[in-house]
Amino acid sequence: MSKLMSRVPLGVQAGFARAVFALPGPVRRLIAGPPIRVDGQELALDAQLLLVLDRLGDHEFVRGTPEQARANLARTVPLVAGPPIEPVAVRELSLGGVPARLYTPAEDTDAMLVYYHGGGWVLGTLDSHDNTCRYFAREAGVKVLSVDYRLAPEHAFPAAVDDAVSAFRHAHAKAADFGVDPGRIAVGGDSAGGNLAAVTSLLTTRDGGPAPAFQLLLYPGADSSVRRPSRDLFAEGFFLTSANIDWFCDHYCPDVAQRSDPRFSVLLAEDLTGLPPAYLATAGFDPLRDEGEAFGAKLADAGVPVTVRRQRDLIHGYASFLGLGTRFREATAEAAGALRTGLALARP
Incomplete structure (x- = not known):
């Protein structure tokens, strides 16, 4: 069949x-x-x-x-993403050599989300996450700057990190050109993109800024050094598999010794104090669930304002499935609300 x-x-x-x-x-x-x-x-x-x-x-x-x-x-994105979400204006551009796409909602806004797509650092494009970015632009009422960072294995770790940080810094430096407040620029992403958003927040904060105002972290990868229970509970049959994770990691960071680098396993960073406030969502039926929640707990222990929300009944990737049913949109709507609130509180 x-x-x-x-x-x-x-x-x-x-x-x-x-x-x-x-x-x-x-x-x-x-x-x-x-x-x-x-x-x-x-x-x-x-x-x-x-x-x-x-x-x-x-x-x-x-x-x-x-x-x-x-x-x-x-080929499969059109099956799950749904028709393009409107009204959203879209423009292609470059962030210091890194390709990007700017989404502008109909409502007037001076807030921005710099977004890193998922795909295990190997897959994903501006097109694969087009409707996800459109959704956040419209529902959170922010401009969304989607970053087309370099992919592995052609560009292995830490190329994606370098592009992610460079894109945020470029967006911050050119905030006036984008019509946004430099103090109201968030970073966010799903899966590998959530990892890059968290790493960007870590590196820019440790460098003394400028740093993001908020982190939107959807089912992020956070630690490849330990195999937690969810990795075995949901190893097969729930979209993202344990074998998939190995495949992604082997392409992105083939040197196993490097996988303890906080730029890859952000949970292993010694000091998370001072990082931006965060909304961190996990999916109940996701092999990455436990490491994402461990990172959320470590943020909280470091005094970072963070909301850790488990979507208990969902699978990895739910923010990409907006064209089917209602449950995926409900969970993504919660993330959009958190982003809108987080950036509202960042207003001077």
């Missing part, structure tokens, strides 16, 4: 997926199967249904070479 579905044009598959998610709850439950419960949590019906459709369409998250995986991601 999965091989048959994989031959169906993606536009037809996208229409089929939207139709399935529009069915009455009992029918969707029948298609998804019995509820899945792990670690005292029950998987959301929307997430369980997405996983079923993912298997039927044979859309494995990571497959083959990096080039093949990138092509697969480009």
